[in-house]
Amino acid sequence: MVRQSLAIFWLLISAAAAQPPAPIAYIVRIPAPQQHYVEVEARVPTAAQPRIELAMAVWTPYVIREYAKNLEAVAARTVDGRPLPVEKSRKNRWRIQTGGADPVVVSYRVYCHVMGVQDNWVDDEFALLNGAPTFLTLADGAVRPHEVEIVLPPAWKTVATAMSPAPQGLHRYRAPDYETLVDSPIVAGNPTLHNFNVDGKPHYLVDVGEDGVFDGQHAALDLARIVRQNAKMWGGLPYHQYLFLNILTGGGGGMEHANSTALMSDRWATRTRGNYLRWLELASHEFFHVWNVKRLRPAEFTPGEYETEPYTASLGIAEGFTSYYGPLMLRRAGLSTEEELLATLSHQIRELQTTPGRLVQSLSLSSFDTWIKFYRPDENTANTSISYYTKGAVAGFLLDARVRTATLGAKSLDDVMRLALARNPAPGGYSPAAFRAAASQVAGADLSAWFVRVFDSTAELDYQEALDWFHLRFAGDSAPQHAWLGADTKIEDGRLMLTRIPRGTPAYEAGLDTGDELVAFDDFRVRPADWERQLGYYQPGDRLALQVARRGRLMRVVVTLGREPNAAWTLEAAGPSDHRAAW
Numbered sequence: 001m002v003r004q005s006l007a008i009f010w011l012l013i014s015a016a017a018a019q020p021p022a023p024i025a026y027i028v029r030i031p032a033p034q035q036h037y038v039e040v041e042a043r044v045p046t047a048a049q050p051r052i053e054l055a056m057a058v059w060t061p062y063v064i065r066e067y068a069k070n071l072e073a074v075a076a077r078t079v080d081g082r083p084l085p086v087e088k089s090r091k092n093r094w095r096i097q098t099g100g101a102d103p104v105v106v107s108y109r110v111y112c113h114v115m116g117v118q119d120n121w122v123d124d125e126f127a128l129l130n131g132a133p134t135f136l137t138l139a140d141g142a143v144r145p146h147e148v149e150i151v152l153p154p155a156w157k158t159v160a161t162a163m164s165p166a167p168q169g170l171h172r173y174r175a176p177d178y179e180t181l182v183d184s185p186i187v188a189g190n191p192t193l194h195n196f197n198v199d200g201k202p203h204y205l206v207d208v209g210e211d212g213v214f215d216g217q218h219a220a221l222d223l224a225r226i227v228r229q230n231a232k233m234w235g236g237l238p239y240h241q242y243l244f245l246n247i248l249t250g251g252g253g254g255m256e257h258a259n260s261t262a263l264m265s266d267r268w269a270t271r272t273r274g275n276y277l278r279w280l281e282l283a284s285h286e287f288f289h290v291w292n293v294k295r296l297r298p299a300e301f302t303p304g305e306y307e308t309e310p311y312t313a314s315l316g317i318a319e320g321f322t323s324y325y326g327p328l329m330l331r332r333a334g335l336s337t338e339e340e341l342l343a344t345l346s347h348q349i350r351e352l353q354t355t356p357g358r359l360v361q362s363l364s365l366s367s368f369d370t371w372i373k374f375y376r377p378d379e380n381t382a383n384t385s386i387s388y389y390t391k392g393a394v395a396g397f398l399l400d401a402r403v404r405t406a407t408l409g410a411k412s413l414d415d416v417m418r419l420a421l422a423r424n425p426a427p428g429g430y431s432p433a434a435f436r437a438a439a440s441q442v443a444g445a446d447l448s449a450w451f452v453r454v455f456d457s458t459a460e461l462d463y464q465e466a467l468d469w470f471h472l473r474f475a476g477d478s479a480p481q482h483a484w485l486g487a488d489t490k491i492e493d494g495r496l497m498l499t500r501i502p503r504g505t506p507a508y509e510a511g512l513d514t515g516d517e518l519v520a521f522d523d524f525r526v527r528p529a530d531w532e533r534q535l536g537y538y539q540p541g542d543r544l545a546l547q548v549a550r551r552g553r554l555m556r557v558v559v560t561l562g563r564e565p566n567a568a569w570t571l572e573a574a575g576p577s578d579h580r581a582a583w
């Protein structure tokens with residue numbers, strides 16, 4: 001029996017080796033881009049099965065996005081045009097009776113009108129198409145090639161994507177598997193291209209909406225310096241080519257991919273130092289993900305699985321450490337000053353230390369619950385949770401200092417990242433225990449208690465070691481102090497509304513509530529656009545009777561004004577330091 005099964009097994013293996021799975025081949029047409037639709041036609045192999053099931057991705061990092069909601073008119077037919085029955089079997093799945101036909105042709109339309117790096121946008125100027133919201137795939141989970149042909153509107157000339165070109169035809173591409181398809185966003189239109197080489201490898205800055213305003217030439221030179229710093233840290237570049245898809249239409253955010261990134265910003269980003277620094281930090285962050293996330297990957301992520309969300313405790317490393325390194329790589333590349341690096345780090349520390357949720361939710365749990373907390377924020381979020389970007393970045397800073405201190409400067413977090421990657425490359429990935437073991441090995445000391453305190457507990461962080469190593473200090477409360485209420489507000493229909501009341505603030509202690517309308521200070525009317533200036537006439541410690549309207553009823557709430565804690569978390573150099581020079 002064993003022998004027979006083995007024989008069948010070997011027959012199956014050799015059959016599989018002889019015949020790689022047939023590809024799914026898509027044609028994407030954009031006949032009327034101003035209507036925001038793409039039309040997709042897919043030739044889907046069936047292996048002559050009587051029925052097949054097709055699935056649409058449900059999530060991308062790290063939100064349930066329900067991409068199937070933008071699909072319509074899903075239909076199937078044989079190659080010679082005979083219609084085939086289609087029925088929905090789940091929110092994101094379609095079942096097709098093939099009648100034995102192989103392949104079948106599946107067609108559908110996708111509405112593309114979300115300006116986001118993980119969504120689709122189509123208008124008369126350009127298209128940004130991501131794999132997850134565009135392409136139905138076979139739900140059997142088998143690894144097979146996915147081929148894409150883009151048929152451009154007549155006025156469009158260019159397609160930019162990290163996918164490899166297919167052997168023949170214009171704008172035809174081939175991904176070896178669904179994961180690569182999802183991981184390779186496509187820009188189509190007439191973008192401005194700037195190319196540069198690092199280590200003999202081509203890189204492209206693909207600007208949509210440059211319009212003579214965004215300085216793409218200068219930006220490309222600066223990107224080259226970021227790429228070189230990363231190549232130096234990681235020991236080379238792990239791809240054949242890389243694309244920065246830079247959408248300058250006023251949106252925000254970035255999304256990492258193995259061989260490209262999608263960035264959203266506005267076309268004025270190169271015009272002021274502050275805006276440009278933010279754009280460089282975004283690009284630097286996403287580029288660091290080439291390694292941290294795309295190749296040094298939490299073990300819980302399974303390539304090609306986009307229907308059920310994975311749970312990982314490691315986003316503090318994946319996103320947080322990336323948020324630590326993004327600005328640090330700019331400093332190493334000479335693209336920012338030490339003051340600018342310290343300002344970014346201070347901002348991260350300040351955000352952590354003034355978020356009450358840091359005492360409620362651990363870094364590991366923040367990562368695990370990203371699906372229901374971080375990406376589903378409400379008015380109580382700051383009281384109940386902490387961002388793994390923010391606390392993870394600060395944890396990266398503290399771990400870097402821990403390793404440098406323990407090894408007297410011989411090693412750093414760079415060595416930890418390299419060792420973790422060497423030991424746990426994708427697709428296998430690292431567990432929290434594996435990463436902690438790598439850090440302990442580099443430090444030459446058992447860091448498990450450190451990780452439990454910083455990652456798994458809600459204990460306050462201890463900055464002293466990092467301050468000592470880098471010869472830094474917190475500037476203290478020397479800034480002029482204004483009276484502080486501590487609530488966030490917005491103006492709605494000309495009314496001043498309280499939107500968020502962090503725990504521990506004067507507003508919270510006095511019993512103010514989200515949804516309260518602020519009407520008057522003592523007996524004097526508050527003008528919505530002017531309330532902060534009016535508050536400036538009071539001192540910290542003053543008692544103030546606020547008039548508020550709560551669900552339409554007027555009431556008085558007495559508040560004791562406080563002082564804003566922000567200034568206490570500003571890092572400054574305590575003197576010259578070789579350790580900062582070697583950061």
Ligand SMILES: [Zn+2]
Nearest residue numbers: 285289319322
């Ligand atoms: Zn990121």
